[in-house]
Amino acid sequence: MRKEQIIDALNYLEDEIIEETDAIRQKKAVSSHKKSHFALVAASFSLILLGGYAISSQNFYGNDNSSSEILSESESLLDKEETSENTSISNEKATLSIDDGNTFILTADTIFCGTISEISPTSTNTESISPAREFTTIDVQIQEVYLGKLQPKNTVSLQEGISSDIAVGTSGIFIICDDKHFSFLETNNGLLFDQKFSSIFSASDSLNDVESYIQELLKNQEN
Amino acid sequence: MQDESIVELYWSRNESAIEQTEKKYGHYLTKIAYNILSDYDDSLESVNDTYYKAWNSIPPHRPTVLSTYLGRITRQISIDIFRKRNRQKRQAAMYAVSLSELEECISTGSTPEDDIELQLLGASINNFLKTLSPEARNTFVGRYYFMDSILEISHYYGMSESKVKTLLHRTRLALKKHLIKEGFLV
Numbered sequence: 001m002r003k004e005q006i007i008d009a010l011n012y013l014e015d016e017i018i019e020e021t022d023a024i025r026q027k028k029a030v031s032s033h034k035k036s037h038f039a040l041v042a043a044s045f046s047l048i049l050l051g052g053y054a055i056s057s058q059n060f061y062g063n064d065n066s067s068s069e070i071l072s073e074s075e076s077l078l079d080k081e082e083t084s085e086n087t088s089i090s091n092e093k094a095t096l097s098i099d100d101g102n103t104f105i106l107t108a109d110t111i112f113c114g115t116i117s118e119i120s121p122t123s124t125n126t127e128s129i130s131p132a133r134e135f136t137t138i139d140v141q142i143q144e145v146y147l148g149k150l151q152p153k154n155t156v157s158l159q160e161g162i163s164s165d166i167a168v169g170t171s172g173i174f175i176i177c178d179d180k181h182f183s184f185l186e187t188n189n190g191l192l193f194d195q196k197f198s199s200i201f202s203a204s205d206s207l208n209d210v211e212s213y214i215q216e217l218l219k220n221q222e223n
Numbered sequence: 224m225q226d227e228s229i230v231e232l233y234w235s236r237n238e239s240a241i242e243q244t245e246k247k248y249g250h251y252l253t254k255i256a257y258n259i260l261s262d263y264d265d266s267l268e269s270v271n272d273t274y275y276k277a278w279n280s281i282p283p284h285r286p287t288v289l290s291t292y293l294g295r296i297t298r299q300i301s302i303d304i305f306r307k308r309n310r311q312k313r314q315a316a317m318y319a320v321s322l323s324e325l326e327e328c329i330s331t332g333s334t335p336e337d338d339i340e341l342q343l344l345g346a347s348i349n350n351f352l353k354t355l356s357p358e359a360r361n362t363f364v365g366r367y368y369f370m371d372s373i374l375e376i377s378h379y380y381g382m383s384e385s386k387v388k389t390l391l392h393r394t395r396l397a398l399k400k401h402l403i404k405e406g407f408l409v
Contacts, residue, residue, distance in 0.1 A: 004306075005340075005341065005344060006344070006348070006367075007302065007367065008299075008302070008341050009341045009342075009344035009345040009348055010345065010348065010364075010367055010368045011295055011298060011299050011341075011345065012341060012342050012344075012345025012346065012349070013345060013348065013349050013352070013364070013368065014349050015288060015291050017349060017352055017353075017360065017364060018291050018294070018295070018364065018368060019288055019291055020357070020360070020361060020364075021360070021361040021364035021365050021368070021369065022290065022291065022294070022369070024361050024365075024379055024380065025365065025369065025371070025379050113250070115257070115263045117263055141263045141264075143249075143250065143253060143263075144249070144250055153267070169257070169261050169262075169263075171257070188372065188374055189374075190374070204378055205378075206375070206378055206379070211250075
């Protein structure tokens with residue numbers, strides 16, 4: 001018998017067995033989200049869709065906390081588009097006011113999830129970030145758009161902080177705010193994200209947790 | 224939209240069934256495909272093929288849990304794509320092209336005997352899994368059906384990676400014994 005036969009035979013498992021495991025896979029996302037996020041959503045966060053202007057004036061590069069979870073204290077943004085549709089950013093913006101003991105506000109143009117399809121060599125940004133930081137450019141193929149007018153299957157490029165955990169195929173959720181962005185990347189060593197979100201997420205959370213959080217915020221806004 | 228409503232759209236041959244399926248399960252199915260293929264474009268191709276296959280199979284089928292039904296299709300299509308891709312990689316380019324052309328002359332599908340054998344093996348593994356603890360069963364199905372990483376399994380089961388590895392190792396050994404006992408392995 002070849003090992004491939006076992007893999008093929010598993011396609012004949014009863015639905016009940018597959019559903020049992022799938023329920024656990026899905027429940028983790030929901031329960032973790034409820035545990036760590038619902039209270040925060042209610043107490044500490046607000047999301048307001050505004051008509052086209054940014055509120056944020058925070059210095060996103062001023063945080064010297066160099067935790068391994070810090071990824072995206074870097075300049076971004078959409079410097080590569082495969083279609084002209086990519087250039088149009090929604091007039092709707094999401095303003096997140098995050099109170100983690102050191103309140104900061106960010107205004108999101110676009111929120112989407114996608115998969116890293118290409119990573120360019122490391123560069124050093126000396127122009128808009130002081131002190132200069134090393135970064136790499138990642139191409140992200142968009143899978144689903146939660147906010148904004150980007151389209152699934154388009155590719156965008158983002159300048160990302162250096163991390164050996166970032167690889168082609170890594171999935172992530174990206175919050176784009178004017179000329180900056182925040183990434184949540186699901187790597188083999190856990191969830192990588194900006195330290196500013198450490199009151200909400202931990203490395204053991206999954207991308208599903210982030211997705212649930214984002215969708216909950218947007219749903220609350222609709223209500 | 225509820226699964227029953229989506230299935231009704233398929234039964235009434237309403238093309239928005241595909242749209243609703245993509246909306247509800249696109250991300251879920253892409254994850255299954257990506258776990259197998261590790262390539263976003265191939266994963267999208269697999270998921271699109273899943274929609275096509277679902278369109279052609281509902282009716283006559285009326286799945287009660289659409290995620291399981293669609294996931295099963297995506298898994299098989301992705302495995303087929305993976306094998307085709309790897310087969311081509313292994314072969315010299317011209318040889319692969321020639322062989323691929325000759326596939327038109329023969330049946331590319333599996334024989335009924337192969338299918339029956341796989342069904343019997345699947346039923347046997349199914350019975351084996353029912354004898355396991357839920358923890359061992361779910362880590363096994365998570366790893367070898369959904370192809371989740373050890374890390375992901377450790378997250379959704381709330382256990383360490385080393386415990387997942389140990390559990391899987393023990394389950395694989397127990398499965399080997401079971402398959403020998405059942406006559407699938409000598």
